[in-house]
Amino acid sequence: MDVSWAMRSVRAAVFAVVCVLLAAGGHTLATGAVPAVWVDVAGFLPVFAGSALLAGRERSLLGIGLAMVLVQGGLHLAFDAGGPPDAAMPMPGMPHGMHMAAQPHVMTSHAVAAHLVAALVASWCLRRGEAALWSLLRKAVAFVPRLVAWWGTAPLPEYAGLARPRAHRRRLLRQALLRHAVSRRGPPPAAPYTI
Helix, strand or coil, rough: CCCCCHHHHHHHHHHHHHHHHHHHHHHHHCCCCCCCHHHHHHHHHHHHHHHHCCCCCCCHHHHHHHHHHHHHHHHHHHHHHHHHCEEEEECCCCCCCEEECCCCCCCHHHHHHHHHHHHHHHHHHHHHHHHHHHHHHHHHHHHCCHHHHHCCCCCCHHHCCCCHHHHHHHHHHHHHCCCCCCCCCCCCCCCCCCC
């Protein structure tokens, strides 16, 4: 299934924004220095371009997770390279006027574990959104088959060439509406006692 460039762009933008914000937040927590906006934009553009090329079909949790970990590593290196080399940083617990020279950020095992956990949690959230989006698009195509022309270049395999009769569409709609309905029927009334 190949989706249109509009859908690719939306999906790639969401992935790139999550990656850049996650990496910038982690970098800020680790070093105390917020990456410059131009570094964020410079990190966003290649991530957006690469993910737009890969956003042609639904991705698995493993694929999203691997991409997220690789992008986090690359953005971490980019933020380290793009930071000011000899900036003075205030350290917690020091008097107000005193600063310590910034040391190069070293990846400890705790930092690596934090990057991995954050990337896996973000990947899980992105995968849930991905599954919801594709499910919504499949259901939309089931009810309005011509809608696929807006977001895709080819019909979905499950719904390709199926001409749904009106009664079948009504039954699908009724099932969708009644899916979460609860019937609260009690036991039948007691029969009168007879001898």
